[in-house]
Amino acid sequence: MAAAPVRRLTDDVPADVERRLRRLCLALPDAYEEHAWVGTRWRVRTRTFVHVLGVDDPLDGAQVVMTFRAAGEELEALRRAGPPFHVLGWGRDAMGLTLDAATDWEEVAELVVESYCVLAPRKLVALVDRPDPT
Numbered sequence: 001m002a003a004a005p006v007r008r009l010t011d012d013v014p015a016d017v018e019r020r021l022r023r024l025c026l027a028l029p030d031a032y033e034e035h036a037w038v039g040t041r042w043r044v045r046t047r048t049f050v051h052v053l054g055v056d057d058p059l060d061g062a063q064v065v066m067t068f069r070a071a072g073e074e075l076e077a078l079r080r081a082g083p084p085f086h087v088l089g090w091g092r093d094a095m096g097l098t099l100d101a102a103t104d105w106e107e108v109a110e111l112v113v114e115s116y117c118v119l120a121p122r123k124l125v126a127l128v129d130r131p132d133p134t
Contacts (some may be wrong), residue, residue, distance in 0.1 A: 005058030009038045012054030013064050017099055021066065024112045025050050029124045031116065047119040050112055052099070064099045066108070068115035093118060 018040055025031050025042035031049070033042050039053025051067040065086070070078050071093055078085050078095050084103070086096035097103075097111065117125045 007058070008056040010054035010056055010062075011039055012056070012062065013039060013052050017064055018052060020105060021050060021052055021108075021112070024109050025116075028113070028116045029120070029127045044116060044120045044124065049115040049119045066097045066099055066111075068095055068097065068111050069093045069118040070095050070111070070114060071118045074114060 021040075021042070022033060026033065028044070031042055031044050033040060035041075036048075036051055036053070039051055041048045041051040043049065048067075049069060053065060053067075055063045055065050057063065067088060069091075075093055075095070079087050084098040084100070086098070088094040088096050097108070099108070113128060113130060117128060117130065120128075
């Protein structure tokens with residue numbers, strides 16, 4: 001019996017995608033960037049709020065995926081949204097988003113800010129300009 005094809009994680013992220021994410025992430029208080037075990041991640045303190053990496057899937061081909069955190073009603077809505085969103089299966093609040101030519105970068109900007117706010121200390125979250133949820 002042949003082994004099932006294996007998905008491979010890579011550093012293959014287009015420079016323009018990484019540049020756009022860098023600009024969004026580093027605009028947040030005390031955020032910093034580092035090379036992760038694969039791909040690039042942005043952190044606040046010791047917590048990763050965005051991670052971008054390549055995924056080479058034998059069935060779906062090469063993709064670029066951004067992982068992020070969500071909470072509350074937004075998390076539940078994203079879990080039910082379907083592609084390009086993915087439940088990652090690790091971390092109770094971890095989600096994935098496939099980034100491609102159809103990506104809505106305004107939505108990505110909102111997801112980045114919300115992910116940061118899920119993980120950052122309250123005193124840093126207070127410094128973030130967020131729309132009033134009411």
